[in-house]
Amino acid sequence: MTFVLTEEQGMLKDAARDFVSEQLSLTHFRAQRNAGANGKDPESWAAMAEMGWYGVLIPESYGGSEFGYVGLGQVLEAQGRTLAASPLLQTALVGVSALVLGGSDAQKETVLPKIAEGKLTTALAVDEHAHHAPTQIAMTAVADGGGFKLSGKKTFVSNGHFADLFIVAARTSGKPGDTSGITLFMVPRDTDGLKVTELNTLDYHGAANLEFDGVVVPAADVLGSVDAGWDILDPVMDRARIGLAAEMLGLCEAAFEMTHEYLQTRKQFGQLIGSFQSLQHRAAIMFSEMELTRSCVAAALDALDAGRDDVAEMASLAKAKASSLAHLMTNETIQIHGGIGMTDEHDAGFFIKRARVLESLFGGEGFHRERYATLIGF
Amino acid sequence: MADGMDPTLDQFRAETREWLEENCPPSMRTPQTEDEVVWGGRGEKFKNPESKLWLERMASKGWTAPTWPKAYGGGGLSKEENQILQQELKRIKARVALNSFGLWMLGPVLLEYANEEQKQKFLPDIVQGKIRWCQGYSEPGAGSDLAGLQTKCEDKGDHWLVNGQKVWTSYADQADWIFCLVRTDTSTKHEGISFLLFDMQSEGVEARPIKLISGSSPFCETFFNDVKVPKDQLVGRLNGGWEIAKRLLQYERSNISASGFGGERTGIPPIYEIAKKYVGTDAEGHLLDNDLRMRLSDLVMSEKAFKLTVARMAEQSKAGEEVGHTASIIKYAAAKFNQYKTEMTVETLGYQGLGWEGEGFSEMELHAPKAMLRAKANSIEGGTSEVNLNVIAKRVLGLKEHKG
Numbered sequence: 129m130t131f132v133l134t135e136e137q138g139m140l141k142d143a144a145r146d147f148v149s150e151q152l153s154l155t156h157f158r159a160q161r162n163a164g165a166n167g168k169d170p171e172s173w174a175a176m177a178e179m180g181w182y183g184v185l186i187p188e189s190y191g192g193s194e195f196g197y198v199g200l201g202q203v204l205e206a207q208g209r210t211l212a213a214s215p216l217l218q219t220a221l222v223g224v225s226a227l228v229l230g231g232s233d234a235q236k237e238t239v240l241p242k243i244a245e246g247k248l249t250t251a252l253a254v255d256e257h258a259h260h261a262p263t264q265i266a267m268t269a270v271a272d273g274g275g276f277k278l279s280g281k282k283t284f285v286s287n288g289h290f291a292d293l294f295i296v297a298a299r300t301s302g303k304p305g306d307t308s309g310i311t312l313f314m315v316p317r318d319t320d321g322l323k324v325t326e327l328n329t330l331d332y333h334g335a336a337n338l339e340f341d342g343v344v345v346p347a348a349d350v351l352g353s354v355d356a357g358w359d360i361l362d363p364v365m366d367r368a369r370i371g372l373a374a375e376m377l378g379l380c381e382a383a384f385e386m387t388h389e390y391l392q393t394r395k396q397f398g399q400l401i402g403s404f405q406s407l408q409h410r411a412a413i414m415f416s417e418m419e420l421t422r423s424c425v426a427a428a429l430d431a432l433d434a435g436r437d438d439v440a441e442m443a444s445l446a447k448a449k450a451s452s453l454a455h456l457m458t459n460e461t462i463q464i465h466g467g468i469g470m471t472d473e474h475d476a477g478f479f480i481k482r483a484r485v486l487e488s489l490f491g492g493e494g495f496h497r498e499r500y501a502t503l504i505g506f
Numbered sequence: 507m508a509d510g511m512d513p514t515l516d517q518f519r520a521e522t523r524e525w526l527e528e529n530c531p532p533s534m535r536t537p538q539t540e541d542e543v544v545w546g547g548r549g550e551k552f553k554n555p556e557s558k559l560w561l562e563r564m565a566s567k568g569w570t571a572p573t574w575p576k577a578y579g580g581g582g583l584s585k586e587e588n589q590i591l592q593q594e595l596k597r598i599k600a601r602v603a604l605n606s607f608g609l610w611m612l613g614p615v616l617l618e619y620a621n622e623e624q625k626q627k628f629l630p631d632i633v634q635g636k637i638r639w640c641q642g643y644s645e646p647g648a649g650s651d652l653a654g655l656q657t658k659c660e661d662k663g664d665h666w667l668v669n670g671q672k673v674w675t676s677y678a679d680q681a682d683w684i685f686c687l688v689r690t691d692t693s694t695k696h697e698g699i700s701f702l703l704f705d706m707q708s709e710g711v712e713a714r715p716i717k718l719i720s721g722s723s724p725f726c727e728t729f730f731n732d733v734k735v736p737k738d739q740l741v742g743r744l745n746g747g748w749e750i751a752k753r754l755l756q757y758e759r760s761n762i763s764a765s766g767f768g769g770e771r772t773g774i775p776p777i778y779e780i781a782k783k784y785v786g787t788d789a790e791g792h793l794l795d796n797d798l799r800m801r802l803s804d805l806v807m808s809e810k811a812f813k814l815t816v817a818r819m820a821e822q823s824k825a826g827e828e829v830g831h832t833a834s835i836i837k838y839a840a841a842k843f844n845q846y847k848t849e850m851t852v853e854t855l856g857y858q859g860l861g862w863e864g865e866g867f868s869e870m871e872l873h874a875p876k877a878m879l880r881a882k883a884n885s886i887e888g889g890t891s892e893v894n895l896n897v898i899a900k901r902v903l904g905l906k907e908h909k910g
Contacts, residue, residue: 131818132825391905403908408899415898416835423814445807494800501803506778506793 130434131426133198140199143179144206151175152212154475157332160213161478166326167213167333168290177246182220185228190240192224197367197432201374201425208378211482213333215249218287221371222364223250226295230312230352230360239293239314251291252364253282253338260491262297262365263305267340269298269313275346276300278313281339286489288336289326292317296340300355307358312351319343331482366443369490370428373443373450376486377425380418380450380457383479387411387461407464414460421446421453441503448496454483455493512586519590526594529563531556534601545605547638547682557601564603565634571609574617578629607676608632608639612685615754619701619742628703640706641758642672642686642728643751650893652687653696653748657730659688666702666735668710671727674887678713678726681706685754691745701747704735720879721862758888774870777847778802781854798854805850812843831902838894841884848878 133141152172160169176182184200186192200221207214224243227236242248254262267280278298288294294315302309315322321343327335352360391402391411401407428446431439458480462469469476491499533556542554544561552558564570567581572588574580583591613632616625631637648655657670668688678684683705691698706713710733715723742750778793781802786794793799816836823829851874852859859874861867885891899905 129814129817129821131821132827388903399909400906402905405896405899405908408903408905409892409895411903411905412838412895412898415903416838419832419835420808420811420815420839423818424811426818427814445810448804448807449811497800497803497807500807501778501799502792504778504803504806505791506782506787506799506802 129427130198130430131423133202136195137199137202140195141202141206144181144203145209147175147179148206148210148212152207152210152214154210154478157211157213157478158475161332165213165332166289166328167287169213172212173214174246176214176216180244181216182224182246183244184220185224186240186244187228190236191244192240197370198426198429201371201429204371204374205378205381205425208375208486209382211331211379211478215287215291217368217371217375218251218291219243219249222252222368223293223295225367226250226252226312226351226360226364229363230357234348235314235351248293249287249291250293250295251285251287251336252368253285253288253294253296254361254365255283255285256281257283260488260495262361263307265297265299265310266304267296267298269300269311269345271300272344275344276311276313276350278315278340278343278345281337283337284327284329285336285338286333288324288338289334294322294338295351296338297357297361298340302355307362309355310357310361311354312357312360313345314349314351315340315343315345319345329485331485332478333482333485363439365490366439367432369443369447369496370425370432372486372489373421373425373428373446376450376454376483377418377422379479379483379486380421380453383457383461383476383483384411384414384418386475386479387414387464390465401464410460410464414457417453417456421449424449441500444491444496444500444503447491448493448500451487451493451496454487458483515586515590518587519594522591522594523597525567526598526600529560530598530600531560534560534603535599536601537599538601542601543605544603544635545638545677545680546608546635547680548636549680549682550635550638557603560601561603561635568633570604570606570635571613571629571633574613574629574633578617578625579633580629604635606632606635606638607641607681608637611641611754611757612639614757615701615750616741618753619750623738624703624741637682638677638680640675640678640681640684640728641754642675642678642684644674645671646673650890652751653699655687655689655699657686657688658692659690659700659702659735661690662734665737666740668702668704668730668733668735670730672730673716673725673727675713675726675728676724678706678728679715679723681713684711684728685741687747687751690747696748697745699747699751700744701741701750702735703739703741704733708733708735710734718879719882720876722876722880755888776806777851777854778806780851784855784858802850802854805846808843808846812839815839831898834889834894834897834902837889838891838898841881841891844884845878845881848874848881852878 180193181203183192184195184203187194204217207216220243224240227239239248256264256266267278267282269276269278278296280298282296294317296313296315297310298313299309300311317324321341323339325337327337329335388411391407392400394401424446428442431442461476461479465474465476468474533554542557544550544552544557568574568576568579569581569591572581572583572591573585576582609632613629616628643652645655645657657668657672660667683703686702686704688700688702689698690700710731712729713726716725716727717723781793781798785798788794819829819832819836855871855874858867858871861872863872
């Protein structure tokens with residue numbers, strides 16, 4: 129297990145934090161929100177492409193730096209600190225992983241260089257109901273001529289309101305609940321029969337519902353093998369979970385720093401409120417819980433880079449712990465700020481809103497407790 | 507240095523392995539049972555005769571204190587050699603030859619603060635397990651506020667005269683000697699404390715075991731009534747004991763972290779395996795009680811998070827990163843986790859976790875409620891959780907003291 133960053137990883141972390149605090153500050157986020165951007169910020173994304181962040185996981189032969197998951201985790205953690213809306217998680221982590229794990233050479237050649245340059249974004253479409261339940265996929269993909277015909281719907285697809293290319297999990301055989309019989313398809317946004325409904329979400333990041341009405345997908349756009357999509361989908365979702373955990377860790381750090389600052393400036397009864405023992409203890413508990421979660425996130429990212437066989441357990445551990453921490457941290461942030469924390473003018477509300485979305489994406493604490501128990505064997 | 511890169515270390519490993527193969531008795535390679543733990547000292551009974559043999563052999567190499575200088579009976583091993591020794595011991599699942607406050611706490615501070623004569627006198631007996639030590643720190647009026655201790659130590663010319671009372675003295679009724687914090691100056695607080703060693707058989711010493719809610723009596727109230735102590739048994743400077751006391755606490759805490767937390771027993775299956783037996787499973791092997799299953803999952807995850815954090819701190823410390831602030835975090839988290847775990851064990855066992863003694867319950871079942879009760883002390887001993895949270899708030903987070 130490696131918990132100490134290499135020099136290069138440390139440099140990437142510093143660069144990401146500098147970039148985020150300069151160009152993707154909370155002030156910027158608020159301005160975007162006020163302008164009704166709904167999470168679409170192409171100018172910032174172009175700057176991120178300049179930084180090379182879309183290519184962190186892409187092999188050098190396809191235009192990336194192949195720098196690894198720990199490295200990308202540093203960037204995601206940094207962007208979590210200012211709640212920045214970007215395609216990094218869905219594209220640089222999820223989309224790239226799906227192609228690297230399951231894509232043919234031709235598919236990689238077509239897609240990866242464009243991602244590296246920041247010219248193509250992706251979104252993984254899995255869930256179909258109100259909760260994350262990836263085995264319950266019911267959407268059908270029926271063999272049709274040389275390809276497949278997709279029918280059904282996908283809900284709350286993160287980044288789906290702007291992504292250029294959808295990676296869609298549909299059922300080529302079996303029934304909801306089965307892991308076999310799922311196949312992954314690459315479906316461009318402008319494909320006939322695909323209807324995208326943009327959603328305005330709690331966190332101002334946006335998302336989309338997708339409806340597929342007999343959408344024709346050529347066989348060449350199947351990612352991985354027919355009926356065996358789960359073998360790619362499951363590890364790809366684990367990468368998403370670990371990435372989300374890193375992003376939530378960043379969110380928690382920033383929420384904690386904001387609260388810590390307030391404890392040291394706000395006075396009541398002629399004293400700094402941070403001198404009250406009841407608040408000191410709560411701050412100490414928040415900080416201690418954050419240290420515990422930090423270890424889980426670091427270990428999960430390391431497990432990915434090291435190719436260890438416990439990635440699934442580590443992903444559920446990191447996602448469950450980070451979700452639980454984000455919940456605690458954002459609730460306490462509002463409570464400790466008191467009335468000002470309830471106002472739209474203050475940033476505390478942005479944190480709790482973003483946290484609730486991140487907590488639920490790719491499974492909340494309950495989902496991952498259940499999954500962890502199953503993985504461990506009870 | 508990485509293994510295999512230094513021929514001297516490779517040779518050391520080979521020799522160590524061979525020596526252990528010849529000298530570690532068969533029963534010393536089986537899981538440790540509670541009644542066969544060796545604490546040494548004048549009263550050590552060695553329930554298993556091979557424990558005695560094992561201790562003698564290990565002590566003859568100085569390997570009960572592998573890194574102490576040979577001049578004081580230690581093994582004189584380098585850090586790398588000690589690492590190899592520990593790996594080889596672990597490989598054959600060897601039992602710890604000697605558990606000892608002398609090894610864990612007193613020895614390291616004697617090496618640092620004692621004079622040559624004292625080192626010669628006390629260290630070899632610690633290595634060989636001949637003298638069992640206890641720790642005279644807490645007093646009825648000095649718990650979390652340890653430096654408020656009042657046990658009086660007067661200079662009577664040719665001896666010290668000690669009067670006072672200690673409490674929570676671990677195994678004082680079984681110890682031979684005590685390392686004791688005493689007040690040698692009443693006009694100041696921290697600068698009026700000295701570090702004194704004396705024989706528990708001295709006239710005027712009485713240790714009364716305290717019976718705890720768990721039914722065991724690991725602690726004593728210890729009384730000192732006109733105890734005469736030879737002048738050469740004060741360690742370090744007169745009134746310079748607080749520094750030694752704090753250093754010793756560091757060794758105590760690092761030992762607690764290194765050895766896991768109270769009640770960790772070998773040979774006990776993971777809690778979810780116990781749960782399968784006591785709660786039952788469905789066709790998929792999932793626990794029938796889904797609420798318990800979810801909470802046990804959280805417990806197992808919390809254990810993992812705790813262990814990863816201990817490992818992270820150790821690695822960052824090794825890499826030279828500042829982690830001094832983390833001891834209180836680890837201590838706080840360890841107490842919380844151990845209480846969580848022992849409570850969940852009792853709950854998992856159902857009625858079988860509610861026995862006290864006698865028939866109808868297995869040894870493991872009887873242990874569970876006692877471990878749960880014992881764990882309540884985790885958030886009290888060695889700094890309460892509240893004190894730890896104060897420390898985190900003030901020293902780590904820099905929050906100010908409340909005025910008035």
